[in-house]
Amino acid sequence: DKPITITKLLAMHAEGEKISMLTAYDSTMSALLNRCGVETILVGDSLGNVIQGHSSTTPVTVEQVAYHTECVARANTHAFLIADLPFASYGDPVQALESSAQLMRAGADMVKLEGGGDWQVDIIRHLVERSVPVCAHLGLLPQSVHVLGGYKVQGKSKDAASVMLEQALACQEAGAQMVVLEAIPSSLGERITAELHIPTIGIGAGPDCSGQVLVLQDMLGISPGKPPKFVKNFMDGHHSVEAAIKAYVREVKSGKFPGPEYGFAG
Ligand code: KIV
Ligand code: NA
Secondary structure, three states, X not given: OOOOOHHHHHHHHHOOOOEEEEEOOOHHHHHHHHHOOOOEEEEOOOHHHHOOOOOOOOOOOHHHHHHHHHHHHHOOOOOEEEEEOOOOOOOOHHHHHHHHHHHHXXXXXXXXXXXXXXXXXXXXXXXXXXXXXXXXEEEOOHHHHHHHOOOOOOOOOHHHHHHHHHHHHHHHHHOOOEEEEEOOEHHHHHHHHHHOOOOEEEXXXXXXXXXXXXXXXXXXXXXXXXXXXXXXXXXXXXXXXXXXXXXXXXXXXXOOOOOHHHOEOO
């Protein structure tokens, strides 16, 4: 298969084909996701939870994301690779560009950062002007958990929903080519997706996003503790990890996942 580029992803989006994304942190899983037809792999700072055992993503460093990006990139045959800029690694333009360069040298095709406030929009514009492809991340922002006081559904009030829509438009205007929407009402996921021309990738944002993402260990049902409401265990009814991942791709593509039971009401 040919490498999947941003051009290909934007074309898929334009044709209404859903985009599948999963996280990976190592080469074994990277190879498997490629074999299963996952189009985009995210080396998420969720590695702080999944790999390192922290209770939040805030301890994760750029060096650690870069290391896992290298591991994933080595086995990546054609998926589009996105790496997370971790907490406090993009606080000013100089730092943001240096952090992004580290991730791109490690093999990332795009970097992702959290938030759509004025300062994040300035950072996005700074990076894009310097040829760093950027994915924004709105809704629940795990790097802000200590400010939010927990992992909560975002954008439920009319005002919060309008602010999020404005932020999504501002990120797009600044040059972001994709946006992850996490833990928001399905109706807001639908609305933001309709207003943007870049693809939205949802995680707990309803079925109308342009694509879906889950943390790999969550969708395999092996993460400790009670999973978030938006997680479906794809090992249910499947005999192998490969079959589960293929089922995920199939259900994202057909729109079967996420059904209403995995979404949030407004
Ligand atoms: O870090 C991560 O895995 C993420 C996804 C949950 C979107 O940001
Ligand atoms: Na993340």
